[in-house]
Amino acid sequence: MSLFHGLLPEYIIVGFILISLLGNMLSRKYHVASWLSLIGMLSAFVASSHLWSFVLKPHMFLGGGAVIDNYSLFVNLLVLLAGLGTILLGWDERRWGTEFPVLVMLAVLGMMILGLAGNVITLFLGIEMLSLPLYILAASTHTASGGEAGLKYLLLGAFSSGILLFGLALLYGAMGSLAFVNFAKTVATPTSPLLWAGVVLSLVGILFKLGIVPFHMWVPDVYEGSPTAVTQFMAFGTKVGAAAILLRFMDFGFYATPGWWGPALGYLAVLTMIVGNLLALPQKDLKRLLAYSGIGHAGFLLIGVATHNLQGARALLFYLLPYGLAVLGAFAVLSLVAGDRDQVSVSDLTGLAKKRPLMAAFFIVVMLSFAGIPLTGGFVGKFYLLQAALFANQPGLAIGLVLGTVLGLGAYLRPIQALLNNQDSDSTAPKPKWTLGGAVVVVVAVVGTIGLGVYPTPIVHMVNQSANFFWLH
Amino acid sequence: MIPVNWVVGLAAILFAIGAIGVMVRRNPLIMFMSAEMMWNAAALAFIAFARHWHDMSGQVMAFLIVGTAAAEVGIGLAIIVTVYHRRHRLDVDEISGMKN
Numbered sequence: 085m086s087l088f089h090g091l092l093p094e095y096i097i098v099g100f101i102l103i104s105l106l107g108n109m110l111s112r113k114y115h116v117a118s119w120l121s122l123i124g125m126l127s128a129f130v131a132s133s134h135l136w137s138f139v140l141k142p143h144m145f146l147g148g149g150a151v152i153d154n155y156s157l158f159v160n161l162l163v164l165l166a167g168l169g170t171i172l173l174g175w176d177e178r179r180w181g182t183e184f185p186v187l188v189m190l191a192v193l194g195m196m197i198l199g200l201a202g203n204v205i206t207l208f209l210g211i212e213m214l215s216l217p218l219y220i221l222a223a224s225t226h227t228a229s230g231g232e233a234g235l236k237y238l239l240l241g242a243f244s245s246g247i248l249l250f251g252l253a254l255l256y257g258a259m260g261s262l263a264f265v266n267f268a269k270t271v272a273t274p275t276s277p278l279l280w281a282g283v284v285l286s287l288v289g290i291l292f293k294l295g296i297v298p299f300h301m302w303v304p305d306v307y308e309g310s311p312t313a314v315t316q317f318m319a320f321g322t323k324v325g326a327a328a329i330l331l332r333f334m335d336f337g338f339y340a341t342p343g344w345w346g347p348a349l350g351y352l353a354v355l356t357m358i359v360g361n362l363l364a365l366p367q368k369d370l371k372r373l374l375a376y377s378g379i380g381h382a383g384f385l386l387i388g389v390a391t392h393n394l395q396g397a398r399a400l401l402f403y404l405l406p407y408g409l410a411v412l413g414a415f416a417v418l419s420l421v422a423g424d425r426d427q428v429s430v431s432d433l434t435g436l437a438k439k440r441p442l443m444a445a446f447f448i449v450v451m452l453s454f455a456g457i458p459l460t461g462g463f464v465g466k467f468y469l470l471q472a473a474l475f476a477n478q479p480g481l482a483i484g485l486v487l488g489t490v491l492g493l494g495a496y497l498r499p500i501q502a503l504l505n506n507q508d509s510d511s512t513a514p515k516p517k518w519t520l521g522g523a524v525v526v527v528v529a530v531v532g533t534i535g536l537g538v539y540p541t542p543i544v545h546m547v548n549q550s551a552n553f554f555w556l557h
Numbered sequence: 558m559i560p561v562n563w564v565v566g567l568a569a570i571l572f573a574i575g576a577i578g579v580m581v582r583r584n585p586l587i588m589f590m591s592a593e594m595m596w597n598a599a600a601l602a603f604i605a606f607a608r609h610w611h612d613m614s615g616q617v618m619a620f621l622i623v624g625t626a627a628a629e630v631g632i633g634l635a636i637i638v639t640v641y642h643r644r645h646r647l648d649v650d651e652i653s654g655m656k657n
Contacts, residue, residue, distance in 0.1 A: 205618055212625045216632055223636045231640040238633050239588050239649070243579045246595025249622065250572050253602035257565065260610040262618065 085138055087145045090152035092135065093128040093160050097193045100124025101186055108182045121171055121185035125164050125192065132160040140549065144202060148263040151202040151332075155401075158550040159199025159328045162404055166321035167192040169412045169529075172521035173419050174313035184224075187217040188317065195325035202336070203263040204252045207329060211248070211293065214325055215241045218318060222310040233309025240292070240302040248289020254282030264336035283338070283345065290333065294326040295382045297356040307375035312422060315371055316415035319378045320408040327385045327404060331397060334389055342392040349390035350481055356383030357488030364495035370418055370428045374411075377454060377495060380488055381407050387469050387485060391476035397551040398544075399468035405543060406453055406461025406536050413450035413529030417443055420522045423514075436503040439515045444503045446530045451496045453533045456489050461536030564605035571598035583648050585637050589630075596626050 088095070104117040104124070135157055142153035170188050194213030201207040219241065223234020256262060258279040259270045292299040307315045338345060360380030367373040385407075388400025420443065421436065422428045437444040453460035466489060473481035536543060571594055578591025600622040607615025641647055 205614070205621060208618070209621065209625070212629070216628060219632050219636060223639065231636060231643060234636050235585060235640050235649070238636050239579070239585060239592065242589060242592035242629060242633065243576075243595070246572075246575060246592050246599065249596055249599035250568075250602065252618075253568070253599045253606065256603060256615055256618075257606035257609070260606075260612060262614045 085143050085152075087150075090135070090139070090143055090145060091150065093131045093157075093164075094193060094196055096128040096131055097124060097189055097196065100127075101189050101193070104186050104189065108186070114182060115175075117182045117185040118171055118175060121189050122168065124189065125167050125171070129161060129164045129168075132157045132164070136546075140552075142552070146206075147203075148265055149203045149206045150200050152200055154546075154550040154552060155328075155332070156196075156200035158401060158546060159324060160196050162324045162408060163192050163195035163199070163321050165412075166195075166317055166324065166408060169320070169416070169525050170313050170317040172525050173316060173416055174311070175521040176519060184221070187221055191217040191221070191317070191321065195321050195328075198325040198329045199332075201329055201332060202265070204256065205262060207333065208245075208249065208252065210325070210329065211245065214322065215245070215293075218314070218322070221314045221317070222306060224311050224314065233306045236302055236309075237306045244289050244292030244299070247285050247292070251282050251285025251287070251289055254278050255286060256282075258282055264333060267337035268340050286333075287345065287349075290326060290330050291352070294323065294330060294385070295379050296352050296386060297359045297379065297383070298352075300356070300360070300379045300382075303379055304372050304375040307378070308369055308371045308427075311426060312371070312415055312419040312428075315374075316411060316419075319374065319415070320411045323378065323382060323385070324404050324408065327382075327389075327400060330386075331389055331400060335392070335397065339392075346390055346392045349386055350478060353383050353386035353390050354480060354484030356380065356386060357484050358383075358491065361488045361491035361495060364492065365498075367495070368429050368431075370430055370432070370499065373430070373495060373499070374414060374418075377492060378411075380492055381454075383488060384466065384469055384485065387473055387481050390481065391472045391478060393472065393476050394551060395468070395472035395475045398547050399465070399472040401547045401550050402468050402540075402543060403465035406465045406533060409529045409532040409536070410450040410453040410462060413446060413526055413533065414454070416522045416525040416529065417447040417450075420518065420526075421516045423516065430499050430502050433499055433503040434505050436516070438506055440518075443516065443518070443526075446526050447503065448500055449530050449533055451500055453537070455493045455496045459534065459537045461533045461540070464537055464540045561605050561609040565602055568598045568602040568605065571595075571601065583650055585640070585647055585649055588649070589633050589637065593626055593630065596622055 100120055104120040107116040107120050136154065139153050139157065142151055144151055167188055171185055174184055191214050194210050197206060197210035197213055201210050219234055219238045222237045223231045258276055259267050288299065295303045307318065334345060357380055360376050360383055364373050364376035364380060367376060385400055385403060388396040418428050421432055449460065453462035456462045456466040466485065470482050470485055473485065575591045575594035575598060579588050582588050582591065600619040603615040603619045
């Protein structure tokens with residue numbers, strides 16, 4: 085397989101970014117770039133699925149900088165799903181201007197690069213490629229908070245990238261190579277303080293992006309202040325990208341010495357699951373509630389890395405899909421209910437079951453999937469994570485997962501209760517309108533969630549092929 | 558020839574100054590500048606180690622850091638100016654409107 089063939093999805097995205105820019109230049113029509121980006125991402129989706137059977141053995145390109153395997157293709161499929169959802173949800177948002185689809189595609193490209201990163205250079209470029217367009221999107225004009233979210237995201241993003249970069253520099257100093265695979269070869273020799281500081285700092289940098297608990301304070305503010313479609317993109321896409329690079333970084337670079345970092349990540353995972361879900365309980369603003377639930381779910385994802393076994397990697401990859409589908413569905417309903425506004429509180433949902441029964445039913449399904457109720461994808465995902473924790477002989481992780489799930493259930497039941505409540509519903513409030521884009525996203529999310537809960541086998545099969553980079557061991 | 562430890566020590570000091578600056582100062586411009594200082598400290602460390610290992614890839618990384626930092630400054634200053642236009646304040650604690 086040639087480099088061009090392996091990087092086909094990325095090339096398609098780059099091509100369509102340029103074509104969309106040209107389209108914006110040549111045509112005054114608002115939707116030209118949106119249509120072009122939809123076509124571009126769909127063709128990249130098709131290209132990724134086409135490549136699936138070619139790469140059962142990993143292919144290394146650019147001196148180990150780009151690793152094309154089923155893992156990177158699975159990440160591609162997930163982030164393209166997130167990008168398509170964002171374009172559809174932001175379809176009628178006039179205030180963004182025509183650069184919105186272009187920026188979304190750029191961020192998607194960054195996430196795809198994170199999926200295939202094999203050395204420090206691609207890691208860094210992927211993270212920046214993802215972050216820079218998101219700073220602009222978070223600071224879009226006419227949000228209620230007036231660019232505050234963008235400013236906070238920018239400052240903390242630059243800060244965490246600085247920490248990550250310095251950590252990577254120290255790792256380079258300790259090992260003399262930039263490729264993850266070479267880290268593993270030198271890392272078995274006696275350790276130096278340089279190596280320790282490098283591992284700690286680069287882990288802090290990546291955990292910042294993932295939103296793990298001691299480094300989570302930016303997440304709620306940024307989620308609340310950003311436009312709804314962008315928040316959905318951050319909650320789904322950024323989490324996929326950060327989790328993908330974390331798993332690849334640890335399991336390529338440091339698989340020989342899991343004793344150093346496994347326990348530390350395990351404690352952070354338990355802390356994150358409990359604190360994130362606990363803080364979600366009292367939230368009144370729905371976006372804030374989903375932000376804290378996103379922090380809790382980052383903790384669930386971290387279990388998959390901390391267990392450091394094949395089951396853990398598979399469970400993490402699997403869990404990304406039900407989580408992402410639930411995020412898509414929840415934010416789609418949120419943006420339909422919100423209409424032109426940016427803020428949605430739990431009380432805005434009051435009486436939705438009477439006004440829009442179908443919309444309310446869809447919202448209940450995705451909330452139950454977040455909570456991990458059987459027959460939804462979230463349940464299957466949590467089941468696999470629990471299994472991985474027990475296989476790794478780490479009952480503490482399993483207990484934390486159960487505790488976090490129970491706390492989370494309390495948080496998710498409050499919006500459901502509000503939307504079933506008919507008593508004090510304000511009958512003068514306008515009915516939320518269905519839009520075509522929102523309807524498509526909600527239906528796909530709900531069908532996917534229930535499908536994963538009832539018949540997860542095809543995705544499990546894909547995930548088993550994806551987590552094949554344990555060939556290194 | 559300057560020993561590599563000295564250069565890396567300088568980079569570590571620059572990094573610490575930058576990190577403290579981000580945490581202590583409240584003006585977004587200064588905070589942003591401090592964050593850029595952390596990036597430059599990392600670039601310096603990469604170059605020092607590249608010479609130590611006689612390996613070009615560290616220098617490539619330093620170039621990419623400088624290029625990316627330039628892109629980030631372009632976006633960052635635009636965002637800071639936009640926020641200033643809207644609020645006429647440049648203090649992250651005063652700008653902060655979102656609570657709990």
